[in-house]
Amino acid sequence: MSNKPSEYRLSTQGLTKHYPGTIACQDIDLTIQPGEIHALLGENGAGKSTLVKMIYGVTAPTRGQIFWEGRPVVLRSPAMARELGIGMVFQDFALFESLRVVENVALALPKREPHRVLAKRIQTVSERYGLPIDPEKPVGSLSVGERQRVEIVRSLLQTPRLLIMDEPTSVLAPQAVERLFETLRQIAAEGCSVLYISHKLHEIRALCDRATVLRQGRVTGTCTPADETAGNLARMMIGQALPVVNRPPSKVADVALAVNTPRISSGDEHEVGLEALSFSVSRGEILGIAGISGNGQGELLRLLSGERLAPSADAIRINGEPVGQYGVAKRRERGMAYIPEDRRGQATVADLPLTDNATLTAINTQPITQYGLMRHAAIQAFTQRCIEIYQVVCSGSQAPARSLSGGNLQKFVVGRELLQMPQLLVCAQPTWGVDVGAAAFIRQKLLDLRSEQTAIVVISEEIEELFEISDRIAVIADGRLSPIRSVADSSYEQVGLWMSGLWDSEGALNA
Amino acid sequence: MLDWPIRIVRRDRPLARMRYLSPLMAIVLMMLTGMLIFLALGRDPAEGFYTFFIRPISSLYGFGELLLKATPLMLCGIGLAIGFRANVWNIGAEGQFMLGAAGATGVALTFPNLPAFLLLPLMVVSGALAGMAWGAIPAWLKTRFNANEILVSLMLVYVAGFLVSWLVFSPWRDPMGFGFPQTEMLSSAALLPRILPGTRLNIAIFLAIALVAITWIVLQHTAIGFRLRVTGRSRSAAGYAGFSIQRAVWIGLLCGGGAAGIAGMTEVAGPMGQLTDKIALGYGFAAIIVAFLGRLHPLGVLLASLLMALLFLGGEQVQQHMNLPKSISMVFQGLLLFYLLGADLLVNYRLKWNG
Numbered sequence: 008m009s010n011k012p013s014e015y016r017l018s019t020q021g022l023t024k025h026y027p028g029t030i031a032c033q034d035i036d037l038t039i040q041p042g043e044i045h046a047l048l049g050e051n052g053a054g055k056s057t058l059v060k061m062i063y064g065v066t067a068p069t070r071g072q073i074f075w076e077g078r079p080v081v082l083r084s085p086a087m088a089r090e091l092g093i094g095m096v097f098q099d100f101a102l103f104e105s106l107r108v109v110e111n112v113a114l115a116l117p118k119r120e121p122h123r124v125l126a127k128r129i130q131t132v133s134e135r136y137g138l139p140i141d142p143e144k145p146v147g148s149l150s151v152g153e154r155q156r157v158e159i160v161r162s163l164l165q166t167p168r169l170l171i172m173d174e175p176t177s178v179l180a181p182q183a184v185e186r187l188f189e190t191l192r193q194i195a196a197e198g199c200s201v202l203y204i205s206h207k208l209h210e211i212r213a214l215c216d217r218a219t220v221l222r223q224g225r226v227t228g229t230c231t232p233a234d235e236t237a238g239n240l241a242r243m244m245i246g247q248a249l250p251v252v253n254r255p256p257s258k259v260a261d262v263a264l265a266v267n268t269p270r271i272s273s274g275d276e277h278e279v280g281l282e283a284l285s286f287s288v289s290r291g292e293i294l295g296i297a298g299i300s301g302n303g304q305g306e307l308l309r310l311l312s313g314e315r316l317a318p319s320a321d322a323i324r325i326n327g328e329p330v331g332q333y334g335v336a337k338r339r340e341r342g343m344a345y346i347p348e349d350r351r352g353q354a355t356v357a358d359l360p361l362t363d364n365a366t367l368t369a370i371n372t373q374p375i376t377q378y379g380l381m382r383h384a385a386i387q388a389f390t391q392r393c394i395e396i397y398q399v400v401c402s403g404s405q406a407p408a409r410s411l412s413g414g415n416l417q418k419f420v421v422g423r424e425l426l427q428m429p430q431l432l433v434c435a436q437p438t439w440g441v442d443v444g445a446a447a448f449i450r451q452k453l454l455d456l457r458s459e460q461t462a463i464v465v466i467s468e469e470i471e472e473l474f475e476i477s478d479r480i481a482v483i484a485d486g487r488l489s490p491i492r493s494v495a496d497s498s499y500e501q502v503g504l505w506m507s508g509l510w511d512s513e514g515a516l517n518a
Numbered sequence: 519m520l521d522w523p524i525r526i527v528r529r530d531r532p533l534a535r536m537r538y539l540s541p542l543m544a545i546v547l548m549m550l551t552g553m554l555i556f557l558a559l560g561r562d563p564a565e566g567f568y569t570f571f572i573r574p575i576s577s578l579y580g581f582g583e584l585l586l587k588a589t590p591l592m593l594c595g596i597g598l599a600i601g602f603r604a605n606v607w608n609i610g611a612e613g614q615f616m617l618g619a620a621g622a623t624g625v626a627l628t629f630p631n632l633p634a635f636l637l638l639p640l641m642v643v644s645g646a647l648a649g650m651a652w653g654a655i656p657a658w659l660k661t662r663f664n665a666n667e668i669l670v671s672l673m674l675v676y677v678a679g680f681l682v683s684w685l686v687f688s689p690w691r692d693p694m695g696f697g698f699p700q701t702e703m704l705s706s707a708a709l710l711p712r713i714l715p716g717t718r719l720n721i722a723i724f725l726a727i728a729l730v731a732i733t734w735i736v737l738q739h740t741a742i743g744f745r746l747r748v749t750g751r752s753r754s755a756a757g758y759a760g761f762s763i764q765r766a767v768w769i770g771l772l773c774g775g776g777a778a779g780i781a782g783m784t785e786v787a788g789p790m791g792q793l794t795d796k797i798a799l800g801y802g803f804a805a806i807i808v809a810f811l812g813r814l815h816p817l818g819v820l821l822a823s824l825l826m827a828l829l830f831l832g833g834e835q836v837q838q839h840m841n842l843p844k845s846i847s848m849v850f851q852g853l854l855l856f857y858l859l860g861a862d863l864l865v866n867y868r869l870k871w872n873g
Contacts, residue, residue, distance in 0.1 A: 314757050335760030345758070353754045358532075359747070366744060367759045376741045383739075409531065 015074065016041045016169055016200045017062065017093075022071035024057050031057035033224045035071070039169065044191060044201045046211040046232060048244055049221035050442040052412060055204050058221070059171055062202075063095050064088040076168075089117070094162030095171040102154055104147035111146055112161045132163050136190045151301055152183050159190070170194060171202045176210060180299055181470070181503030188214050206244070206443075208237045220244055241443065250447035254454050257478050260290040263342075263431045263462035265324040268310070268317055268331075273486075279303040281310065282487040290430065293453065293463040294491065295477030297470055297502050303486035304435065304466050305348075311433045311464065312345045313338040325431055339371040344429035346420055348436045350413070354420045357409035361401065364408050365390040365423050372427045389426070397422030398448070414445040421449050425456055432456065432463045438472060450476050470502055484508035526863070527870045540861035541811050541818075545825065547857040552850055561840060569839050570832035570850075580831070582717020586789060587827035590615070590781035592726040594805030595823050596733050597777025599814040601770030603737070604746040605753075608771050610656065610671030611778040612802025613678030614649040618779025619786045620682050621648025623701055623793040626708035626786075627690060634707040641708060641783050642725070649779020650772045652678060657771035661764045667771065675802070683795045690793065700794040710787045722784035727820070729777065734816035742769070778802055800848075804830075807855045826851070 015038045022035040032054040039045045049055045060066045062073065064082030072079050075091050082088050085095070102111050109126045113119070126142040133140050138156040146154060155175060162170055172191070176184045191214065195201050203215055211218055211232045218232045220243040228243040241249045265287040273280040281303055288294045298304055309315040310323070317323050317331030324330065325341045335345070345368075347353045355364045366386055369375055375385045390404040397418045401411050408416060421437065437453065438446035453476055457463055466483075467473050473480055473494075480497055482489040482505040489510045504510075549567065556566030574580045594611045601608045608614075622645035629637060655674060659665035683699065692702040710720035737743035749756040749766040756763055781801060786793050808826050812818030833847025 312758075313760065334762075335758065337760075339760060347758055349754070352752065353758045356748055356752045356755045358751055363744070363747070367748060367755065370741060370744070371760065379740050379742065381739050381741060381744060 046215035046218035053221040054224040092168035094167030109142040180506040295473035298483040342430035344424040346434035355408040393422040544857035574831035582719035592823035593781035595808030597774040600773040604750040604766040606770030608774040613675035614775040614778035615782040617652040618645035618649035618782030622783035645783030649775040653771040653775020
């Protein structure tokens, strides 16, 4: 390519990264102009993170060149990248919870300065960019959105000329997303370039000046997102049109899950207390529960699954039977299945083969043991069925769980739970981190299960997903569950508003 | 950052082959270092190697001694492997061994007139129960108060030592024993029958092998074994699947204690023939190395117990023939564990040369 690197804030030529057995990035040419908001669009595993890690000096490229303001540079560490003027806000925050905001910021700065002075600077920057934070607060007491602001302010204090944002909206409510966008536009207007990483098409179309699309480690296109349809962008990103799920009308039968719990206070500071809950889910319907992560979803899941016992037996009923005092195994025997959020650490054991991972929960419901002995042939058959029906790409039923990609492992977990023909399915983030094709596949399977008269609870941070598959929808915020509405009677905006916990005032208005 | 010539870098995926190579590497490195030690002591390393590793098993008697020593190591090692697989860190097999020896002795002293076919099984059971009881203490404290089982089981080793001392100094002391801290010799009905003429080897080796085989089947082919395997590898997956971690703690410590207790029984009813305050010769601690060297696998434990038995015998041989201290076998045990832990690093990490 014969571009003139000097015109660009940052450009790469033929940037390539090979890992043993996989090509993460292949011949990436990327150009970012001064003051531009540039989108890096791609599915999980498309190579976005690897590319950014090379630009931020975390990993060294196998070959290829990075140019910073026209000069070829070799970035050996993030410190070197910061010195040049590259800042990055990570998806998982790198903050110490027990330290105050100002202390956290001080740790990242190259020069020492008195905390009083620094606190003042934090205040100034946060006011200027509309990112209100209190420098004296301990980070542990901040919400996820506030922590993100700390990260952004921390980057801005070093007056970067390129700010990298890695999937920043995954932790934000829709209103907060709009505020973030305004901040980013202001930063860009002042001449700082922004590299904005996301797989959410509508965000990129709303925010970004230009987009570079990655698929399977290669650039598949560069475009002006506002000029493209979402369908076009999707085609560049996944190589085909966006799959559509088929949702037949629901045929609701009797109640499968009834929850009636008093307030449950949190066990420790890392937990969210759950307010009193009262809801039920019927066979043949999907109840979607939206919310920003860390608002009690984990606690609610543990309560429903039996990892944490309810205060009394009749607080939770499955098909009318009080199960509140039963653990996971007994609830599973009564027809519950459960897909947790963390598929690598919790839903599977990384070192064990798929056969063992299938046994993990199937042992409760499938005829795979006899007199306490494992029936290896039956386990093998069950695993094989799961791999085939759920199109799990793997080297066979003996492949260790760790060898599967995130999307394939999720298909395996979903398959394992759904093949047990549950009467009640509790699932969290069923398509989190899964590519668009696999996500549509999983959503369709959930809808198929609903047609077979299973009651399903889906807890997800993706509002679009919940609107696509749910029959009724509620929001959890700060441990409180909102009223449950039929999806037909709600809107994105309303659910987004509710995510900040504001449903009481609205209820009062409607009354 | 300092620039070392070698860096330790995490492997993208663990090297499965290395899991089985690392015990072999550790053994070879132990032997090489051992020869250096002989050299440093001014002895011929070849002679040292021969005396330590070959001479002990160059006769039928020596072979019998090898299996005799391997028996308690195998028993303790297999019991520990069950717990270790479930991440239950029982370090107190030595104490559970002593309790088992005491329990078996108690039965033998109480029923001196029972015939062997009743007395011996009774001694095995009482030894196992006594060892289990000692293992139950850390299990209870762990499940009830979340007390660290490593510390509790280790501290109980010393309590067990004093308990056995008290028994042989006071209530069970042989009145005809010239005041030595030991019980009277057990009656012949309380001694395990020998199986190989010209050696001291007794039937306990079959008991140990049988227990290894049963453990293999249980771990590999039963739901209990499966649950232990999952619990050991991922607590959160175990919680998700509804496997009780508390139950795994109990199973781990009771199996470890029971097997060590049986080992204690085979020692009093075998080569010792009585209970003394020196009944435990470090078998319980050496069994920790056996379990890890054997990769927590029953077959591996069987092989590792033979090697560890050889280290015990080698120490006696160099004392006898080369006039070196017997404690040299502890040095070899230490080297083996040291190199094993070092080599195990290479399962998950690799060395990278800078520059």
